[in-house]
Amino acid sequence: MIGGSRDGVLVALEGIDGAGKSTQAALLKDWAHGLGWEVVLSKEPTDGPWGQRIRQSMFTTRLPAEEELQCFVNDRREHVERVLLPALKRGALVVVDRYYYSTVAYQGARGLDAQRVLAQNRAFAPTPDLVLLFDLEPATSLQRVGQRGATDTFESLEALTQVRARFLDMLKTERHIVLLDASEPPSRTHERIAAELVTAVLFPKLAAAHGRYVPPDEPRYALLNEASSLAADHLLPIQDRVRHLWVAKRAKLGASDRAFDQGAR
Numbered sequence: 001m002i003g004g005s006r007d008g009v010l011v012a013l014e015g016i017d018g019a020g021k022s023t024q025a026a027l028l029k030d031w032a033h034g035l036g037w038e039v040v041l042s043k044e045p046t047d048g049p050w051g052q053r054i055r056q057s058m059f060t061t062r063l064p065a066e067e068e069l070q071c072f073v074n075d076r077r078e079h080v081e082r083v084l085l086p087a088l089k090r091g092a093l094v095v096v097d098r099y100y101y102s103t104v105a106y107q108g109a110r111g112l113d114a115q116r117v118l119a120q121n122r123a124f125a126p127t128p129d130l131v132l133l134f135d136l137e138p139a140t141s142l143q144r145v146g147q148r149g150a151t152d153t154f155e156s157l158e159a160l161t162q163v164r165a166r167f168l169d170m171l172k173t174e175r176h177i178v179l180l181d182a183s184e185p186p187s188r189t190h191e192r193i194a195a196e197l198v199t200a201v202l203f204p205k206l207a208a209a210h211g212r213y214v215p216p217d218e219p220r221y222a223l224l225n226e227a228s229s230l231a232a233d234h235l236l237p238i239q240d241r242v243r244h245l246w247v248a249k250r251a252k253l254g255a256s257d258r259a260f261d262q263g264a265r
């Protein structure tokens with residue numbers, strides 16, 4: 001199993017509705033399955049009691065902002081305990097359609113403080129290895145969602161414009177978020193996502209676990225091979241991000257880890 005017995009990978013898909021998150025989740029699932037990886041697709045709000053309460057309010061009257069925040073947090077707490085953590089322990093690739101960045105953006109757009117919301121969530125929710133932000137014009141979002149059927153009380157042009165601005169604001173402080181242009185063809189976006197996952201997440205994880213050498217009979221070897229077959233124009237910006245992540249990580253490393261790192265080079 002890729003990722004070992006307790007070392008899965010968590011990917012969060014974020015952005016306003018109609019940006020293609022579920023299409024990309026399905027493409028990612030097929031791709032990772034093809035490499036022999038267990039994949040768990042999940043979404044928030046869930047179908048649990050808190051999620052149902054939220055959905056009901058979406059089609060009737062919106063809850064007061066604090067109460068709405070609390071419902072999303074309670075829903076996520078259950079989701080983390082029942083679905084995300086067990087799957088991550090099994091070593092699965094866990095792809096979640098919306099996570100706590102949505103809370104920062106949507107409930108932030110109602111006036112709640114971004115840093116408070118982030119801290120409240122980070123106290124119990126595992127940090128994703130990769131956050132993909134699908135950016136889209138709110139007018140295009142409404143058009144796409146309208147074609148699918150009902151819109152709800154979360155989706156007006158004004159609200160979505162606020163929400164999008166909150167998502168884009170997070171890019172300034174949350175350096176691990178990857179910005180994707182949702183108007184690109186889905187196949188190209190998928191390639192970019194696969195390249196990000198392999199290069200920015202899996203390669204550093206595997207290199208750390210194996211001293212930069214993965215034997216060819218390891219199932220994970222297929223993933224590293226996959227990295228080299230991905231389009232080169234995806235890799236340059238990713239290398240920049242990886243360098244940034246390593247510099248940040250190294251700054252936190254103690255002397256013994258640093259010695260290991262040098263020995264493994």
Ligand code: TYD
Binds near residue numbers: 044102106
């Ligand atoms: P959505 O993904 O649209 O669910 P579905 O397609 O099944 O109805 O999510 C419902 C709405 O909830 C969406 O407008 C975004 C919003 N939302 C928040 O406001 N805060 C959150 O923390 C999350 C996860 C979602």
